[in-house]
Amino acid sequence: METLKIVKIGGQLIDNDVALNSFLDDFAQLDTPKILVHGGGKSATKLAQQMNIGVQMINGRRITNAATLDIITMMYAGKINTKIVAKLQAKNTNAIGFSGADGNSIISVKRPVKTIDYGFVGDIKKVNIQHLQILINHGITPVFCAITHDKKGQLLNTNADAVASELAIAFTENYTTELYYCFEKNGVLEDITNDDSVIETIDAENYQTLLENKIIADGMLPKLSNCFHAIDHQVEKVHIGKSTMLLHKNTKHTTIQK
Template structure:
């Protein structure tokens, strides 16, 4: 069974043109099959301010009203996604950009309005792999933005970490799937003030004590919940750390396994 790498990058790479170019040049050298998932970075917020559309956030999550959905569709599925695809082509990596609506690949339900109404936010319901398998079998790399659809014509803003996790789960019966979350830290830290205090291995037994002892909290909890959702659904392993973990064998990062 082949190994499929699903790699998610966030704003720390997207917001820095030089870092993005450097990452994509290295990503292009990773042996196929592979899928790239990207977040939105700060560009959507910047464009909203220029267009005088109020940016509303609750607990770090964007409230997606109709105007905001228009902006993030332009930015995520347009500017960012197509820039990444074009740069991959420049590095001899044949890529195609995707939202969840393209090829009916990722279907979501509108998130319930209680206790908090996030507007046009989607929770992933189903991943359809058929179209993506054709591409992967022909060494074409799908590049996903953080937008899905509900099969009734409605686009939905969807967490990119969740899309990456659900894609990995969706392919787990067809490939040995590995999920990589690239972000600004070296990994999950034992001490948030010490960038070198990386917890190199976490499994289902050691995870709960880390929460109970207050080592893992707030912003890391949703990311790690996605990680364990993946490893509990046949994903081989999940790695969290800086993008260098993909290219440097001795790079310190966090690996999550069952």
């Protein structure tokens, strides 16, 4: 079965033009079908601060009120997505930008209020891949931002790691899917101050130990949750690290396995 690579980028890779160009050079060289998913939380936070709109995070997740949703939509589906698509075109990778609303690709429901009200945050319920498959068959690369919709006209801020994970799962019937989370670090670090302290393999057993010792915390919590969700739903491989791991398999990084 042919391999499909779903690659998610975030962190400083998006905010730094040099780092973004370096990543896109690697991504463009992938010779298998591929999908790119991007976040942009730091850019959205910066714009919110410039507009004197407060930013609230709980357990690595953003609280999204109406004003914050407007900023996220502008940054994710507008500036960042279009910029990435344009840069890929310059690297001879034909790409089309997507939110979950485009083509009814990703349907979510507004996260129910339990102990925390996350606001306009979406939990993914369905991924439609038929039109995406047609594009991939014609050599076109979908580029997804982290905005979904509820099929009732409401846009929802959705964790980009979850978007990547659910896309990888949705395509498992058509491909052997591999999921890559690329950011500025070498992988999941045992010591956040030491870039060489990469935890090369995380499985269900040592994951619990890492959680108990608070080595995995904050924004890494939802990322690892999505990694294991993908592995538990027939995604072949999940990797976390710098974008050099896309082309060079011997690059030190973190691999998630059962």
